[in-house]
Amino acid sequence: MTAGTTPRLAIWQLDAVSDGSDLPVLAEVDVCIVGAGAAGVAAAVTCAEAGLSSVVIEKYGFAGGAAVAGMSGTICGLFQASDRSSTPVQVVRGFTERFMVGLEQRHGLTAPQPYGKTWTVAHDPLVWRETADDMLTRAGVRVLFHTAVTGVVLDGDRHRGVVIESNAGRAVVLARRTIDASGDGAVAVRAGLDYTFGDEGAIQNPTMFFRLGGVDAAAFWQEWGADTICSEATTHRIAAASDAGLDLPRKKIWAFATPQPGQLLVNATRLSGADGRMLNVIDPEDFTEAEILGRRQVREYERFFRDAFDSCRGAYVIDTGVEAGIRQTRTITGVETLTNDDVIGLRKRPDGIARSPWPIELHVGERPKLHWLLDDFYEVPYLALVPERGEDIIVAGRCLSAEHEALASCRVTAQCFEYGQAAAVATVLSLQSSSAYRELAGERIRSEMIGLGSEL
Incomplete structure (x- = not known):
């Protein structure tokens, strides 16, 4: 862990919380989901459709997390990589496929696009929000946008809810189970549960995505x-433009077609401190620096595109992400951990709850490091979602228990949808059987997910 990554513990005991106190109870539900990114939306919809009273808490005024606020813009992790095949082979479905159908119905998703040895699809961020809005409301999820989690409610070591803060004041949501889909382990860490932070404190570089119009x-x-x-020719042109004075720290960049005509989605920036240090995006000062520098870099890359490509002479930046794109922060210490060897060895397992064919894509240094997983995939174990300590809490999303390089593969959007559905299935079974999350068999979660359409 590094300085500035551990919030002060913010724990209230259950017997100190009641209506009429300084912490009024806003809601009492079966399950509280914190974060409305891919994992949170999947978890909330699946829980509500199973009959659980569900509330989702989101700090922004929309769902989407890194996919929308960070404008990552693509659903990565769907297709196998290959040196032999020129046809995309989709190996992840389940809730991921269901959400993609919603995007397609609203004309908000592209066809597969080549990405090195694999493929990805790009989405429209507004359509992503609208699709999530529709799914959440149809399922009957109570949604609290513009609301932040500031603490947790415990009964001994059992999670009994969260303390929330909004412009309306402070309140409590009590819940029989909690799903931490914050991406940063915001609930688990505030309760004092164990975690790691990157590779001995070093995390992957954040980025600032942008959309380029007028192309x-x-x-x-x-x-x-x-x-x-x-x-490589474009990389050489970026290097030449950088030598000529443009601030273009990343020479290997990506551009994706979007569902809208005349637009590109661009992933080009690499954000580090003005002094060259790694930016710790949990620390608000570093996060702020990342976003200011990111927007400045976007303008430099905009200039590069206009100068380098005749097709972009009239191009302009439509927008950037609401926040810098975050690849990695806290990783919980789970009952089980997805290891680097699991990924490289393409390990299959009877308790696997999500497939991943995505490469180890490590964004450090001058250019991303890629280790391709060819014509195959590995599976993520259920217990990587369950914290080693604490009761009645499970995580979903990029804060699952994984080693550093393994996380660089398993953190992407398609897998996060599936982690959310797995966490929801586990929550339903946990409540039905009055069992702890760690007591549930991963094989049972897997079986239920197959019934919901996951390809396992």
Whole structure:
């Protein structure tokens, strides 16, 4: 762990919380889901459709998490990588597929696009929000936007809810089970549960995605090439522009077609401190620096695109992410941990609750490091979602228990949808059987997920 990554413990005991106290009870539900990104939306919808009273808490005024606020913009982790096949082979479905259908129905999703040895699809961020809104409301989830979690309610070591803060004041949501889908382990860590932070304190670089409008798309792809990852020729042009004075720290960049005509989604920036240090995006000062520097870098890359490609002469930045794109922060210490060897060895397991064919994509240093998983996938164990200590809490999303390089593969959007559904299935079974999360068999979770359409 590094300085500035551990919030002061914010724990209230259950017997100190009641209506009429300084901590009024806003709601009492079966399950509270913190975070409305891919994992949180999947968890909330699945719980509500199973008949559980569910509330989801989200700090922004919309669902989407890194996919929307961070504008990651793609659903990665769907397709196998291959040196042999030129046809995308989709190996992840389940809630991921269900959400994609919702995007497609609203014309908010592209066809598969080549990404090195694999493929990905890009979505429209507004359509993502609308799809999530529709699914959450149809399922009967109570949604609290513009609301932050500031503490937890415990009964001994049992999680009994969260303390929330909004412009309306402070209140409590009591819940029989809690799903931490915050991405940062915000609930688990506030309760004092164990975690790690990157590779001995070093985390992957954040980035600032942006959308570029005013592009002659047909001409652009002729200039750029078929792959969304830039060619060596473009890398050399970036290096030359950098030598000429533009602030272009990343030379290997990506551009994706979007569902809207004349637009590109660009992942080009690499954010580090003005003094070259790693930015700890849990620390608000570092997070702020990342976003200010990110927006400045976006303008430099905008200038590069206009100067380097005839198809972009009239291009302009439509918008950037609401926040910097975060790849990694806290990782809980789970009952089980997805290891680097599990990923490299393409390990299958009877308790696996999600497939991942995505490469180890480690964003450190001058250019991303890629280790491709060819024509295969590995599976993530159920107990990687269950904290080693604490009762009645489970995590979903990028804060699952995984070693550093393993996390660089398993953290992407398609898998996060599946972690959310797995956490929800486990919550339903836990409440039905009055069992602890760690007592549930991963094989049972897997079986239920197959029944819900997951390909396992």
